[in-house]
Amino acid sequence: MKQVGIILGIVVIVAVFMFFNKSYYPPLPIDHLSAKEALEKLKSSDERIVEVATNDDYTWYITRSQSEVDENNQ
Structure with a gap:
């Protein structure tokens, strides 16, 4: 019982740990x-699209979105 x-x-x-670390x-x-x-950069911004990094020839963005569920199509 002690092992359980x-x-x-x-x-x-x-x-x-996983929940608070978001791993x-x-x-x-x-x-x-x-x-x-x-995600912290996105949360701290009021914009819908936020630039998170630029390296070489690429610029990376993160966006806000809402997922909608069609409950009639189950």
Whole structure:
């Protein structure tokens, strides 16, 4: 019973770490910028499209969007 408590405790700690660290976001194709940092730039801006990085011949942007679910088409 003690082992189940230890395993459950470890799972909870890992889940809390992942939630607050946002490590469940997919990686970006930009080496020096994490998904968490890109989202912070978007949150701190009032614009719908935000430039997050420029490297070589490319400029990377992140956008706000709302996903809409068609509940009639299930």
